[in-house]
Amino acid sequence: MKLGLHYWNFSNPAEPAAIAPTLRETALVAEQAGVASFTVMDHYFQMDQYAPAEEPMLEGYTTLGYVAALTQKMTLGLLVTGVMYRHPGLLAKIVTTLDVLSGGRARLGIGASWYEREQRGLGVPVVPVAERFERLEETLQICLQMWSGKGGEFNGAHYQLTEVLNSPAAISTPHPMIMIGGGGEKKTLRLVAKYADACNLFGTSKEDLAHKLDVLREHCAAEGRDYDTIVKTALVTRPALVDPDAWLAEVESFAALGITEVMTMPDRNPLEFANGLAEKILPRLASI
Template sequence: MKLGLHYWTFANPADPAAIGPTLARTATLAEEAGVASFTVMDHYFQMESTAPAQDPMLEAYTTLGYLAALTRRMTLGVLVTGVMYRYPGLLAKIVSSLDVLSGGRARLGIGASWYEREQRGLGVPVVPMAERFERLEETLRICRQMWSDDNGPFAGQHYQLAETLNSPQPLSRPHPPIMIGGSGEKKTLRLVARYADACNLFGSGPEDVAHKLDVLRRHCADEDRDYDEITKTVLVMRPPLVDVDAWVAEVEAYAKLGVTEVQTMPARDSDPVEFTRQLADQVLPRLTALP
């Protein structure tokens, strides 16, 4: 079982000048401890459901570029990119650049986007949910085309590209892994079956995750896709350090379902460096025995 660290808050320490050094220490410590992936959110305002919108928030891909220079092994990605926040051709170019500069460690995590306050606040177009999913599917097609030998045009309902030239190509082969985040049974998991290398599900409990994976399996059958080709990952919502035994037991249940990576995250008021040290001491050794 692989462990990912999801760095979702920049509120601690409070001094903006300390954000960069703290992020650097956390990421390097995580890598030394054996954390497999490091992710950040794609938000411009903090999520109101978890913390004040005014909390510090960094742009995701700038942050990952900074981390690419500080790390050597961990996969770097966004959990997950909002489809409305960047033109698809530019998104493919951004992820390609991250992959080249990190030595082939980028992962494209993407979803339909939802946080309308930050979109309206910063002038990002807000469109109906059905259109967001249409745009998500076109974005996936554009990224896959740009990461191929096909430099030709792309003509979609929402996006038209005169040419999909992308040089240099990513170092990852055949392309940076595509992870679709979300648990929607009719649209999101169908897109996973059709386009993705990995899915990311909310860790709402083993029973719910088992159900979502059954839905994904049915979509794979409909799409003539090998279910086992798709990497299954889960963002575990349970705090890992409050009750380590309970956290490990939940992760073990996910492992039995075929999940091979889980992500965890610090609390808003915790010291991310100390949180990572405790992960290294108390949690990571317990995962080594899991598949």
């Protein structure tokens, strides 16, 4: 079982001058301890159902570029990129840039986006949910075409590209891993089956995960996709350090379903949290 650290909060400490040193030290401790992936959110306001929107938030890909320069092993990505925030052609270039500068460690985590407060606040177009999923599918098609090296044009309902050029090519082969986040049964998991290398589900319970994976298996059958070729990951909502025994037991139950990577979120100062993972979680996780 692999462990990912999802760095979702920049409020501890909240002083702007302390954010970068804390991020740096947390990433270094995490990588040295054996954390496999490092992710941040694709938000510009903090999520207001968890904390005040005014709390500190950094732009995701800039943050990952900083972490890439500090680390050597961890996979880097957003959990997950909001499809409305970047034009698909530019997104493919951004992820390629991260992949090249990190030595092939970029992962495209992507979803349909949802946080309308920040979209309206910053002037991002707000479109109906059905259109967001149409745009998500076209974005996946554009990224795959750009990473194929074949060039040409792309003519979709929402995006038109006259020159699909991407140089330099990504280092990851055949391209950076595409991870689609979310558990929507009609649209999201269908897109996973059709386009993605990995899925990311909310690890709320073993029963819920089992159901989502059954739905994914059905979509794979409909798409002619080998279900076993998709990497299954889960964001574990249970705090890892409050009760490590309970957390590890839950993760072990997820592993039995075929989950091979779990992500955990700091519930305290992130450097303290990373040290706690190194001491209490990672030595035991290796046996799962």
